[in-house]
Amino acid sequence: MRMVDIILKKREGKELNNEEIRFFVKGFTEGSIPDYQASALAMAIVFKGMNKKEIGILTDAMMHSGDIIDLSSIPGVKVDKHSTGGVGDKTSLAVGPIVAACGVKVAKMSGRGLGHTGGTLDKLESIPGVSISIEGEDFIKQVKDIGIAIIGQTGTLVPCDKKLYALRDVTGTVESIPLIASSIMSKKLASGSDAILLDVKFGSGAFMKTLDDARNLARTMVDIGDELHRDTRACITDMSQPLGLAIGNNLEVIEAINTLNGKGPADFVELCLDGAAIMLMQAGIVKTKEEGEALAKEKIDNGEALEKLCQMVKAQGGDDSYIRHPEKFEVSKNIIEVKATNKGYIKEINALEIGEAAMRLGAGRATIEDVIDPKAGIILNKKVSDYVNIGDTLCVVHTDIDDYDDILEDIKKAYKLSDVEVKKNPIIYEIIQ
16 A cells, blocks of 8 residues: 555545555554655645545544553543633633532543643643643542543653644644544543533634534534544534633633632633533433533532532642632732723624733743743623723733733724624534534
8 A cells, every 4th residue: 555545545535445544544653654745645635525434534543543541440421521722711620620529520631722821731730739740540540539630641642643733733734624623533532531522612712713614523523423432512612702701821710710619700601501511411410401500500509619629639739729719829910901992882802812912911822832921811801792981991911021012902902892782692502412
């Protein structure tokens, strides 16, 4: 079998068979297939696509290119959650403890953020002492003992994806639903959970800009999960404005803590309760979403969800007193209010522009080597549909940098006002299963 023939076959829009796809994944992972041939095949897939069968084989082959985490020694259904990412997305920090407080095992491997704000791991590491580097046996023991662990992905998990993603990033082949879906799902499936909830975001602050694209990606990933015998469901959610009020690492941790204390912003609370309810259904704890939401709310109201976050932080070497007393978190040197210069109803807060501003303030990375300032970020004071007068505070900026005037101007430009009343977008548009 020759790699060039596989490239030519896909270039002609023909279906690749099981042997051809596995030949490519094995050869590329081992290094016998060079980068230039892998990038040629990726470009052919961008233009010609892949059918459901091909995507399933590609995902399975990538999943088995490295270690598979075996969670079978943990009793019960193990659930995992993945978000395609967005501005202010701290959902795992609240949903995970809620679900674990309901008796479901949450075994989650997460990534770091590049651009905008940090990823889940960066947010966790803004809690003093927390380690996200936990060996396999300790990871399994922690999930058994307290019901939840959120750690960094091991270097031996899905090595093919790591190589292929780095190549796609520099060859203009990132925007392909078969490649995106197989990348995400190979990692989730290799992580060993029985059930997966996907949060697929769309809008200005998301990778998928349109509802149709988000729906297509969600459907593709759910089909992969079904093909490989995992209960996989997807929520399609709004990212046309930042999620919640906080953007920035320890600011988002504090918002997650507030949410577990019953004081979270409405859109974030709604997403957390809905996500938790679906995960509880997947685990067989409840039969309906309404039952799941009621149970999730009960665990917030009685303090068990917050206690579960404390247990996880302590188990991973962190100082859980920061969870019980979030006022202990360090604050930025400069805290500046951004004021409205016009009046009207807010019709848009461009999430991408707000996320990029937060990154420039220190909350995210422009390159993988950049160091994140965990204190930096933005707290929104107003959201879409709110009315503002001249001089009202739109948001509050937190940063240690002193040259921030241009960033403040860019933040103001992210807000668009209207003279007429504006309707709120729903936070969840649909659920695919």
